Amino acid sequence: MKLATFHQDGVSRVGLVTDQGLHPVPWAATLLELIEREAVVQAADAALGERPLPLDSVRLLPPLQPSAIRDFVTFERHVEGIARRFGDEVGPEWYEAPTFYFTNPHSLIGPFDDVRIPPGSEVFDFELEVAAVVGRAGSDLTPEAARGHIIGYTVLNDWSARDLQAREMRVKLGPAKGKDSASTLGPWLVTADELETRRDAEGFLDLTMVVARNGIEVGRDSLANMAWTFEEMVAYASRGTTVRPGDVLGSGTCGSGCLAELWGRYGTEGLPPLRPGDVITMTVDELGTISNKVVPGRDPVHIPAARAKCQGPRH
Template sequence: MRIATVEYEGGPRCGVVVDDVLHPLPAGQTLLALLRRGEDALREEGERAVREASPIPLAGLRLLPPLRPPTVRDFVAFEEHVEGVARAVTGDTEVVAEWYEAPTFYFTNPYALVGAYDDVAVPPGCRVLDFELEVAAVVGREGGDLSPERARSHIAGYTVFNDWSARDLQSREMRVNLGPAKGKDFATTLGPWFVTADELEPHRDGEGFLRLAMTVEVNGEEVGRDLLSNMGWPFEDLVAYASRGTLVRPGDVLGSGTCGNGGCLAELWGRTGVRSPRPLEPGDTVTMTVEGIGTIRNTIVEGRDPVPIPPARKRPRERP
């Protein structure tokens, strides 16, 4: 089942996508609310909508993010991506040993989500804008200290995830040994819709990974291609790690991290030592397609100038 959220008659409307039409759920119903009621409720409401609701053509409707998640974690689960970006940022030629020990993530901004075909503004002060091709898992059941085996049943579905990055802002702030922050929290694309986990099970390989083709194009030219199954950990390991010592709850979104082989520009820059292709500029269109899920496409537009904030003053070292 595929669940989309669209802008319809002045507000958001959630529904089931079948071919090129939306079978709407009752007004006010959201994917997050259904996930909180349980996957049985999601399936039953979706099947009822397909049987009974009058279909709405998707053509011409604005696709919103499929849900408004309470939290968004983004992992870094592709070794090839880490290797390339490390070369670009620090000049290191090897992945640090700590990467292999546990699946690292950061929290990004759930208020900065954009839809599958929305424009994306250059963030204030950014001159080196990049995309990042990922897939995200969406949690369907609450759980804490999960084992990977148990965690699989806590994944309700998946969506395409573009973790936009302001590389110059990110580079500055991470030299303080904290972050990323403003290098990341201006935009994250989710879409085009949420695909329930059962739809992707036929793509699972013998090691438990989802073997899905992933591609990214800039202005119609392919710059990256990889397989989701090249992750260092499957999604259930990521969910289990996220739940360690805490809870994951319905609607939580967990990004895979950027795929390799051109999943972002910074990886390519690190491998070649040349900033080519160039950073994204207003007018550029980034198109991402993930097998079994769908396609998202965003065009870059001019952003706002940064509101000035003065540098820190040198503090005296007086004590009371």
């Protein structure tokens, strides 16, 4: 099944995507609510009885509004390219566990929405990823058990302000404002059962991933080149805590899936940072296509530098 969230006539609704179009679910509920109530199949069956809408007649929104987004880094080729940009090598720690950071679930944009350049950034970048969506809560899961906790997959673009990211990473706390302004999710959620025939012998999903800038391909990889499966990522995320319905887990950027990696491999000539008017289009086998136009951002609100260091206790 392909399940989308769309906006029409001032109302947000959930629909089932078929070759005939978008069949609205005939009752009010968000996709997250349907997942939490384990009512996705029931809603899809009911939607089939509804008259389909042309996909181009509605505005598609992110498929769901998650409460948490963990973004992993699981493609060695990407990590190696980024390290090369700074004259470095892949650290041994990367191989020990599927590292992730939490990103902003409130900054999601739809699959065809415009994306603003973050305030103060002059080095804006895209990142081609696939995300798994958790369907059932679980704690301390094994990878084998985790497969039953994944309800589906969608395409993720983790937009990145590289100049802001580089500055704040020197504080040794991880990405913050450099990853805070926008992430694209969509165009819809494809349920996990739809992809079982695309698994390779090691359990990885063999899906081709492509990103184009203004219609010209700049990156291509296979999702099967991840170093960890999504089941292993869910198991790791659930260690000592709980993953919950609707949680999103990003694969991390695929090989050649962003400008920063390409800069590390080939330099910046002919590969400028994103500018207003650029259109970034990402397509993943079975999951669909997202496409966002870059538009100017707002001026940053001034925040002063740190106060002078206190020389002693205040009285």
